[in-house]
Amino acid sequence: MEWSIREIARSAGTTSRTLRHYDAIGLLRPSRVGHGGTRYYDERALLRLQRILLLRELGLGLAAISEAIDGQRDETAALRTHLELLEQERERLGRQIESVRTTLAKLEGGEPLMPDEVLDGFDHTRHKDEVIERWGRDAYEKGDRWWRSLSEDDRKEFMRRQTDIAADFARAHRAGLAPDADEVRAITRRHYEWVAVGWQGRRPTAESFAGLGRMYTDDPRFAATYDRHGEGTAAFVRDAMIAYAEREL
Amino acid sequence: MEWSIREIARSAGTTSRTLRHYDAIGLLRPSRVGHGGTRYYDERALLRLQRILLLRELGLGLAAISEAIDGQRDETAALRTHLELLEQERERLGRQIESVRTTLAKLEGGEPLMPDEVLDGFDHTRHKDEVIERWGRDAYEKGDRWWRSLSEDDRKEFMRRQTDIAADFARAHRAGLAPDADEVRAITRRHYEWVAVGWQGRRPTAESFAGLGRMYTDDPRFAATYDRHGEGTAAFVRDAMIAYAEREL
């Protein structure tokens, strides 16, 4: 018994295009090729096709299928590996669904998109490399442990204080105050204390505080966070911090 | 404030390639293009980029993102649609995982791959169109309801009887018996009764039984199932059924 490409395709519940594809990649060759290139398939081919499609329904890739089917690899091993992938994918999907749900809830609750802009802007993990490079691995890990130890609310509170300070800096800047004016120095002191909390005990030196200020303009992540309160705020904050470092530290 | 492509890329946690891609598809244009084609991005672009990436993390496609961001479509609507897709996908994954698990269990239990070959070959749902075409919608639905009402074990038992019958046909064929020999007629009678069970009461007429026989060779799904017991078995069964229809029905 042998059948045309249409016939086995229907028989196995697939399409002729798929069969030609399998032929092209060497996964399933026709048992005979007739005049004009017409493909014919026999029972063995049909059996093989059925196994292929069975594995495909389980989600295996064509490469994995050919390995498994041609015995280069144990079928159970291939399936086990595949199962792990599927489970990881499902977990990932679950997390994503949760994110979408909370995002939707916030949106419907009136909150604008990107509620974590400030938090993101300062998220420790995203500065990991720079922090380590500038202040050492110890400093990073200590700060990171502290940050992780906080509750969600504590974190938000910490970031809210920062937002307030940034807003005050912006107001001072708009008012035309100099970076070393007294009012600005007072704001900068609050900022310094805020930083010190994040540094967990080891208070910034003059150099590190001024360096941090420069980072605020050099690094677009920080610059954007400050400039969101008004153009030029980041540069203003930097100057204020440098002035503060020179006079007070 | 404006930054080079590298800078915002790092700032937003993505790559310059991605930004060029977004530019190419019109999703995020640089705020300014300098001499030599160099792209520069300002705060507005950064904000837009952050929204884009946020939605990307939620799994939205770039097309959906641009629609949502440019206000052509409500963001919540886009997210809700997307959420449904994600949930469907998760369910599909769950079913697939279950299939892989049972397949693995069977394999490890010593069962070969494709234990349902016979079952598949006769699965009512896959013949839906032909059955309806040949014997009417009523016949199909009645048979289908009956089939679905069976337990897993009942179905297997039903199919096992068929496998036995097919094996007996194959043996008779190998033994060189004629399709209208008495022994073969006895087997065919068992086959007739088996079919009648599946037809639920309305016993096949001479025409329909002979027609069914012809289908066994015309349709590769059936032909393969029979020929698996030996080359030419399907044709032999067909002849036996036609002979039986002529003499006994």
Next chain:
DNA sequence: GGTTGAAGTTGACGCAGCGTAAACGCCTAC
């Protein structure tokens, strides 16, 4: 002033698994 290096640019291919034309050959039925 030439070299080097870092970062920018524009193509263009690759991936996974086929769907979907497009253009053409062959066989059968009317």
Next chain:
DNA sequence: GTAGGCGTTTACGCTGCGTCAACTTCAACC
């Protein structure tokens, strides 16, 4: 003779970039 119907090969499309490749620009260094 021609209209269908099924077969063939060739090749683009889809998604979201990663990854060369080849070339330009700009600042720094000898």
